[in-house]
Amino acid sequence: MSRTGPPAAAAAPAASVPDAMRCLLLRDIRLAVRRRADTLSALVFFVLVASLFPLGVGPDSALLRTMGPGVVWVAALLAAMLPLGRMFADDYQDGTLEQLLLSACPLPLLVSAKIAAHWLCSGFLLALVSPLLAVQFDLGWPATGVLILSLLLGTPVLSLVGAVGAALTVGVRGAAVLMPLLVLPLFIPVLIFGAAAVEASRSGLGVAGHFSLLGAFAVLAVVGAPLATAAALRIAVE
Amino acid sequence: MPVHRINWFKYAAPQNFFALAGRLIPWFSIAAAVLCVAGLYLGLWLAPTDAQQGDAYRIIFVHVPAAWMSMVVYLAMAFWAAIGLIFNSRLSYMLASAVAPTGAWMTFLALWTGALWGKPTWGTYWVWDARLTSELVLLFLYFGFMALHAAIDDLRRADRSAALLAIVGVVNVPIIYFSVQWWNTLHQGASVSLTKAPSMAPPMLIGMLVMAIAFWMYCIAVSLARARTIILERERHARWTQRTLGAA
Amino acid sequence: MMWANGSQFFAMGGYGLYVWGSIGMCVLAVATELGALVLRRRACRQQPPEFDGESTQ
Numbered sequence: 001m002s003r004t005g006p007p008a009a010a011a012a013p014a015a016s017v018p019d020a021m022r023c024l025l026l027r028d029i030r031l032a033v034r035r036r037a038d039t040l041s042a043l044v045f046f047v048l049v050a051s052l053f054p055l056g057v058g059p060d061s062a063l064l065r066t067m068g069p070g071v072v073w074v075a076a077l078l079a080a081m082l083p084l085g086r087m088f089a090d091d092y093q094d095g096t097l098e099q100l101l102l103s104a105c106p107l108p109l110l111v112s113a114k115i116a117a118h119w120l121c122s123g124f125l126l127a128l129v130s131p132l133l134a135v136q137f138d139l140g141w142p143a144t145g146v147l148i149l150s151l152l153l154g155t156p157v158l159s160l161v162g163a164v165g166a167a168l169t170v171g172v173r174g175a176a177v178l179m180p181l182l183v184l185p186l187f188i189p190v191l192i193f194g195a196a197a198v199e200a201s202r203s204g205l206g207v208a209g210h211f212s213l214l215g216a217f218a219v220l221a222v223v224g225a226p227l228a229t230a231a232a233l234r235i236a237v238e
Numbered sequence: 239m240p241v242h243r244i245n246w247f248k249y250a251a252p253q254n255f256f257a258l259a260g261r262l263i264p265w266f267s268i269a270a271a272v273l274c275v276a277g278l279y280l281g282l283w284l285a286p287t288d289a290q291q292g293d294a295y296r297i298i299f300v301h302v303p304a305a306w307m308s309m310v311v312y313l314a315m316a317f318w319a320a321i322g323l324i325f326n327s328r329l330s331y332m333l334a335s336a337v338a339p340t341g342a343w344m345t346f347l348a349l350w351t352g353a354l355w356g357k358p359t360w361g362t363y364w365v366w367d368a369r370l371t372s373e374l375v376l377l378f379l380y381f382g383f384m385a386l387h388a389a390i391d392d393l394r395r396a397d398r399s400a401a402l403l404a405i406v407g408v409v410n411v412p413i414i415y416f417s418v419q420w421w422n423t424l425h426q427g428a429s430v431s432l433t434k435a436p437s438m439a440p441p442m443l444i445g446m447l448v449m450a451i452a453f454w455m456y457c458i459a460v461s462l463a464r465a466r467t468i469i470l471e472r473e474r475h476a477r478w479t480q481r482t483l484g485a486a
Numbered sequence: 487m488m489w490a491n492g493s494q495f496f497a498m499g500g501y502g503l504y505v506w507g508s509i510g511m512c513v514l515a516v517a518t519e520l521g522a523l524v525l526r527r528r529a530c531r532q533q534p535p536e537f538d539g540e541s542t543q
Contacts, residue, residue: 168399168403172386178385182382182403184378185407188375188417189414192418231402232399235399235402236399287499293498297504351511358504460519460520460523464526
């Protein structure tokens with residue numbers, strides 16, 4: 001009896017690490033683009049939340065100008081947090097996450113790719129939309145520029161730290177409410193210095209110190225968060 | 239002559255730790271009670287009235303010990319979490335879970351007594367002082383730990399996830415504290431410290447230290463008692479647990 | 487010896503509400519914590535034992 005041997009498979013080249021990361025990054029972006037509604041809802045939420053504050057405290061422009069940096073930053077925090085749950089939930093449900101854990105590519109690097117994709121579809125867009133809100137709070141030009149830059153520097157930290165929370169709560173009952181509770185306290189330093197940078201710019205003071213600290217947080221997060229997230233994913237899946 | 243050595247690792251087994259804790263709790267409880275009475279006597283009865291704050295300053299005899307314990311307990315929680323993740327020992331996770339509620343209570347007391355100290359001294363119950371704001375964030379970190387543990391049904395995953403969270407938290411606490419302190423000085427100009435204790439006359443200082451140790455003894459006693467309960471809950475399947483539960 | 491009499495001690499120079507409010511809350515916290523622990527221990531006892539019959543511990 002002749003045995004049908006396994007089909008001759010062309011020897012697949014082993015995927016290099018950068019290839020794997022790029023592949024994951026593009027895949028996640030493609031998925032996010034297909035689910036445009038989620039991304040757009042986060043942006044609308046951002047604008048909506050920031051618009052609620054003047055409705056709550058009155059239209060006095062001096063007061064709004066003072067509140068502006070903080071309000072926009074808090075709204076950005078909340079809006080950046082909305083899509084975090086999605087980061088690993090879908091992959092967890094369909095088994096992709098387990099495949100990622102089994103991959104030869106180091107998990108922290110794969111996780112970094114996922115976080116980068118997530119940031120490009122959330123925090124990055126929030127930073128681009130923020131000038132609209134700067135106009136609402138009459139922040140003026142140098143302050144608006146500082147707002148965009150501070151968000152560009154700060155929102156990656158939010159995505160990175162948020163990924164740890166998302167990984168810890170993946171597949172957990174009530175994760176949608178639990179994850180913000182875990183992650184918002186960790187956002188506080190970024191919030192403080194991000195808002196302070198805009199406020200300093202508005203008052204004509206220097207922003208270099210604030211940006212150095214935001215940069216320091218970013219470096220810390222880039223190094224530490226993927227490792228913590230990878231550990232959390234292993235705990236969650238195994 | 240054989241040297242008598244204690245094999246400490248034997249206490250890593252929940253059953254042995256259960257017995258050890260049972261023997262230790264009375265000592266810590268008595269120490270806590272005695273020191274508390276002594277400390278309050280020193281602080282409330284003997285210590286002189288402060289020139290600036292009047293007798294309101296006496297709140298530090300509970301506020302400062304509570305604040306210190308809130309931080310010490312968080313460190314202990316993170317320590318046991320780390321030991322659990324590194325050595326994969328069941329008991330370490332149980333100890334981390336045992337100390338968490340006590341730490342949260344201490345944090346709450348620090349906030350409550352801080353607010354009551356703030357009212358007569360600075361006019362409002364809450365002044366966004368750097369220490370109090372950091373205590374508030376610490377309370378959220380404790381709640382996060384307990385909530386995460388409670389939300390996950392699989393005990394092993396719950397233990398390990400909460401342990402990782404505790405470690406991430408402990409790394410962040412200094413960062414958060416520094417940020418909040420900076421934020422506070424920025425917005426209040428001169429550093430107005432609610433919790434600046436008056437220059438301490440000896441009875442005040444000794445009283446505060448005695449109360450701090452009293453709180454520490456209490457925290458250890460309650461944590462050991464809670465650890466015993468957690469051990470009973472988790473080791474329900476074991477024969478020795480049946481005997482203990484049946485006998486008592 | 488700071489206090490002339492007991493009522494002065496309780497008044498705490500006018501700040502009695504704050505000082506005793508703080509100490510009172512500490513007592514309440516301790517009582518609640520211990521009470522919750524007692525309730526938890528009691529609930530543990532009342533749980534039906536999951537005896538698997540095989541454990542040698």
